[in-house]
Amino acid sequence: MASTPSSLPRDTRIDAERFWSTIERSAEIGLGREGGLSRLALSDADKEMRDVFVGWCREAGLAATVDKVGNIFARRAGRENDLPPVVMGSHLDTQANGGRFDGIVGVLGALEVVRRLNDIGHITRRPIEIVDWTNEEGGRFSPPMTASGCFAGAYSLDFVHGRPGDDGPTFGEELKRIGYLGEAPVGGRPLDAYFELHIEQGPILDAERIEVGVVTHAYASHGFLVAFRGETAHTGPWPMEKRRNALVAAARLLVAVDDIGWDHAATGGKATAARLAAWPNKAGILSDWAECVCDVRHDDPATAAVMAERVTRGVGEAAARAGCTAEILDRWQWGGRIFDADMVAGVRETARSLGYNHRDLPSQAGHDAYFLARVCPTAMIFTPCRGGITHNNNEFASREELAPGVNVLLHAAVARADR
Amino acid sequence: MASTPSSLPRDTRIDAERFWSTIERSAEIGLGREGGLSRLALSDADKEMRDVFVGWCREAGLAATVDKVGNIFARRAGRENDLPPVVMGSHLDTQANGGRFDGIVGVLGALEVVRRLNDIGHITRRPIEIVDWTNEEGGRFSPPMTASGCFAGAYSLDFVHGRPGDDGPTFGEELKRIGYLGEAPVGGRPLDAYFELHIEQGPILDAERIEVGVVTHAYASHGFLVAFRGETAHTGPWPMEKRRNALVAAARLLVAVDDIGWDHAATGGKATAARLAAWPNKAGILSDWAECVCDVRHDDPATAAVMAERVTRGVGEAAARAGCTAEILDRWQWGGRIFDADMVAGVRETARSLGYNHRDLPSQAGHDAYFLARVCPTAMIFTPCRGGITHNNNEFASREELAPGVNVLLHAAVARADR
Incomplete structure (x- = not known):
C-alpha cells in the first residue's frame, strides 16, 4: 500500500x-x-x-x-x-x-x-x-x-x-x-x-466530478489600464467631426477587447472589459477623460501575446476613431510555469495516496x-x-x-x- | 426710418x-x-x-x-x-x-x-x-x-x-x-x-459674424436612459460563451450610437454617447448592471425619428450580443416648431430695426x-x-x-x- x-x-x-x-x-x-x-x-x-x-x-x-x-x-x-x-x-x-x-x-x-x-x-x-x-x-x-x-x-x-x-x-x-x-x-x-x-x-472539477485539482501552471494573462483624453463640449450642437469624446474611445476599446475574447473562445481564451470610468460622464456634456481596465488570458502564452498585441493596437484604433489621445498607464502580465515542479508533484502524489480522484489543470x-x-x-x-x-x-x-x-x-x- | x-x-x-x-x-x-x-x-x-x-x-x-x-x-x-x-x-x-x-x-x-x-x-x-x-x-x-x-x-x-x-x-x-x-x-x-x-x-453666428440669432425652431432630439442587466462572474475562468457582462452591452450600445451620429454627420445630425455607469465596474469581476444615457438629434424630424429607431434596435442588439437583458427606463423627445410664430417674428423684426445683422437658425x-x-x-x-x-x-x-x-x-x- x-x-x-x-x-x-x-x-x-x-x-x-x-x-x-x-x-x-x-x-x-x-x-x-x-x-x-x-x-x-x-x-x-x-x-x-x-x-x-x-x-x-x-x-x-x-x-x-x-x-x-x-x-x-x-x-x-x-x-x-x-x-x-x-x-x-x-x-x-x-x-x-x-x-x-x-x-x-x-x-x-x-x-x-x-x-x-x-x-x-x-x-x-x-x-x-x-x-x-x-x-x-x-x-x-x-x-x-x-x-x-x-x-x-x-x-x-x-x-x-x-x-x-x-x-x-x-x-x-x-x-x-x-x-x-x-x-x-x-x-x-x-x-x-x-x-x-x-x-x-x-467549472472543470465540478463538471468532471473531480475531488482535487493539481494546479500545474497559470493562464498567461495580460492586463491593461488605459486612459483616454478628449475635450468636453456640448452633446447637442457640437459637430460630430469636431468631437473628442473620451467615453466613445473607451467604449470602442472595450468592444474591441470583447471581440478578441470571442475570437479565441473556442480554445479557452478570454478577454474582459472589466471597468470604465469617465468624466464628467453626464447627459449634456462630452467627456474629456475615460479610463478602462481590460485583460486577455489564454492557456497558450504565444496566443495570449497575440491577443495582448491586438489590445495594444485596439487602444490606438479606439483613440484615433474618437479623436482622442490614449495612454496605457499600466500593463501587467502573469502566468506561465511559475509553480515549483517538486511541490506540484508533491500535491499530485498526496492526492493520489489519499485516494482522491484528481487532475492537473491550470489556474x-x-x-x-x-x-x-x-x-x-x-x-x-x-x-x-x-x-x-x-x-x-x-x-x-x-x-x-x-x-x-x-x-x-x-x-x-x-x-x-x-x- | x-x-x-x-x-x-x-x-x-x-x-x-x-x-x-x-x-x-x-x-x-x-x-x-x-x-x-x-x-x-x-x-x-x-x-x-x-x-x-x-x-x-x-x-x-x-x-x-x-x-x-x-x-x-x-x-x-x-x-x-x-x-x-x-x-x-x-x-x-x-x-x-x-x-x-x-x-x-x-x-x-x-x-x-x-x-x-x-x-x-x-x-x-x-x-x-x-x-x-x-x-x-x-x-x-x-x-x-x-x-x-x-x-x-x-x-x-x-x-x-x-x-x-x-x-x-x-x-x-x-x-x-x-x-x-x-x-x-x-x-x-x-x-x-x-x-x-x-x-x-x-459655431454658426461666430463663423458668419452674425450679431443676433433668431431661433426659429429646435432640432428634433430623442434621448434614452437604458439599463442593462447581466450577471457577475470572474473575469478569468468564466467562459466567453457564459458571460453576461453588462458593461460590454453598454459599450456596444454607445459605439452603435456614435456610428449613427457619423452616418448623419454630413446633414448636421448628431448622436451622443453621454454617460455610462456600471456595477461593480472593477478589475476581476464582470458587471451585472450598466446604465447609459445617449441621444440623437437632427434638424429634420423624420431623420431624427429614423436615428431614434436605430438606437432602439441597437439597445436590443447590444443586449443580445452580450447575453444581457435591456430596459429603456426613460425616453425623452423635444424639438420641432415649438416657438411662438409671432414672438419669433417680433425678435427678427426687433433685430432688424435695431440695425443688427441677424439670421434665423435652429437651437x-x-x-x-x-x-x-x-x-x-x-x-x-x-x-x-x-x-x-x-x-x-x-x-x-x-x-x-x-x-x-x-x-x-x-x-x-x-x-x-x-x-
Whole structure:
C-alpha cells in the first residue's frame, strides 16, 4: 500500500465539521446579496472577520503578527525555528458581489490544518504560518493582490498605502482606522514554501466530478489600464467631426477587447472589459477623460501575446476613431510555469495516496500565489466550485467537496515542513 | 426710418459695461478649470451666486419669490398687475467643466434689461419677471431642466425632490440645505410670454459674424436612459460563451450610437454617447448592471425619428450580443416648431430695426425654453459663442458680441409687455 509523502499517519484527516463551522461563521460577516458576501478590503466587515480569525489563531496557540500592509501571519512553532516557515493561506476579503468561499477556504483550511496538528500533537520540523493577504480582490482598492505584491517587492509601501478607495479614504488610512496597520516589515524574510488552497473558480472539477485539482501552471494573462483624453463640449450642437469624446474611445476599446475574447473562445481564451470610468460622464456634456481596465488570458502564452498585441493596437484604433489621445498607464502580465515542479508533484502524489480522484489543470484567475512564486517555491491546490460560479453570491462548494482539498493541504504542507 | 416693435425710444440700449460687470462677478463664483466655472446646481457656489443675484434684484426694486423647486422669480410691477407677466431668464448653474456664459447671459441679460428700464423710468403695461431655473444643466442631478420641467408639469414635485445627486444627497435635501426651498407653488399660473436669451452653443453666428440669432425652431432630439442587466462572474475562468457582462452591452450600445451620429454627420445630425455607469465596474469581476444615457438629434424630424429607431434596435442588439437583458427606463423627445410664430417674428423684426445683422437658425441644445413653450408663447434669442465652444472652460463671448442680443431682448420683451 502506498504511503503518503507526509510524515503523518496516512489516515489523518481534517475535522470537516469544524472546518465548515468556520466557513459558516465567516459567512455571517459582511453580508451581501442573498447567500453572498460583500466584505470589501479594510471595511468594518473585513476588520470583524480579521478579529475573529486572529481570535481563532490565538486559541490555536499561534502567534499573530501584522505587517505594515495589514497581512496577518499566524505562526506555529516547529522543532527547528531558525528554518524558514512553510506558509499556507489566501485572503478573507471578497468582491462587492462575492461568495463565501473564494479565498476564505484557503485561510480557514490552513487554520483547520493547524487545529488538526494540535489535536494529534504533531510538531513539524519547520515552523508553519497561516497568512491572510490584504486586499486580494481589489474590490475597493486597485490593483488586486496589492499586499502580496508588496510582500514580493512588486509594489512599494508608499504605493500601497496611497491607493485611493472607491469611497474616498486611502488604503493606508483605512488600514489604520480598522487597527491593522502592523509594525512588521513587509516581506524581506525567507519562506520555505507557500501553499494556496482555493476553489477552482471554474467549472472543470465540478463538471468532471473531480475531488482535487493539481494546479500545474497559470493562464498567461495580460492586463491593461488605459486612459483616454478628449475635450468636453456640448452633446447637442457640437459637430460630430469636431468631437473628442473620451467615453466613445473607451467604449470602442472595450468592444474591441470583447471581440478578441470571442475570437479565441473556442480554445479557452478570454478577454474582459472589466471597468470604465469617465468624466464628467453626464447627459449634456462630452467627456474629456475615460479610463478602462481590460485583460486577455489564454492557456497558450504565444496566443495570449497575440491577443495582448491586438489590445495594444485596439487602444490606438479606439483613440484615433474618437479623436482622442490614449495612454496605457499600466500593463501587467502573469502566468506561465511559475509553480515549483517538486511541490506540484508533491500535491499530485498526496492526492493520489489519499485516494482522491484528481487532475492537473491550470489556474485562470489571479491569485496571491502568483506573487509568492517570485519569493519562494509555491503550489496551489483547487477544490471544486459548483458550476464554476464565482465572484457571485451564488458561489458554492459543499463541505464534502471542500474536505479533500483541505486534506491534501494538510499532508502536502506537513510533508514539506517535515522534510 | 423704421421703428422698433418696442414702445421704447429706438436708440435705447443696455449699459453693456454694467451688464459685463455682472458676468464678471458671476465668473468669480464656483471656479472650475482655468477660465471656466464648475457651479453645479444646489452646491455652495450655486447658493452664493443665487444670493448675489437676489441681492441685485432687490437693489433693482424687484420682489424675489422662490418656488418649491428653487426657481427664483424676480418681479417688476407693471401698470396692470393683474395681467400675466412677461418672463425672461435662463439658469445660473453650470456643468462640471462649464463656461461663464451658458445660461448666465440669459439671467443677467434680463437683469440688465430691468436695470435699463429703471434708468429711464419706463413702466411696462404687463409686469416683468426674471427667472433663474434650478438645475438646467443636470450636471449633478439628472435629468437636466428638472425645475422648468416641473414648472411645466412634466415632473412632479416629489420626483424632483427625490433626484439623487452624484455625491449623495437628494435635490430636495440640497435645496433645503442652501436655503432655497421656497414656499411658492411650482407653475400653475398664467404667463404672458417667455423669452430666453442664450449663447448659441454652436459655431454658426461666430463663423458668419452674425450679431443676433433668431431661433426659429429646435432640432428634433430623442434621448434614452437604458439599463442593462447581466450577471457577475470572474473575469478569468468564466467562459466567453457564459458571460453576461453588462458593461460590454453598454459599450456596444454607445459605439452603435456614435456610428449613427457619423452616418448623419454630413446633414448636421448628431448622436451622443453621454454617460455610462456600471456595477461593480472593477478589475476581476464582470458587471451585472450598466446604465447609459445617449441621444440623437437632427434638424429634420423624420431623420431624427429614423436615428431614434436605430438606437432602439441597437439597445436590443447590444443586449443580445452580450447575453444581457435591456430596459429603456426613460425616453425623452423635444424639438420641432415649438416657438411662438409671432414672438419669433417680433425678435427678427426687433433685430432688424435695431440695425443688427441677424439670421434665423435652429437651437440644437436643450433649454428651459422647451418646457416653457408648453406653458406660454415662447421665443429664444441667440448671441454668438466663440468657435461654438461650450460646456468647456474655454467658452467665450465678448461684451461686444453679447450686447446686441441683450438689446434685442430689451426691445422685444418690452414690446410684448406693453402690447
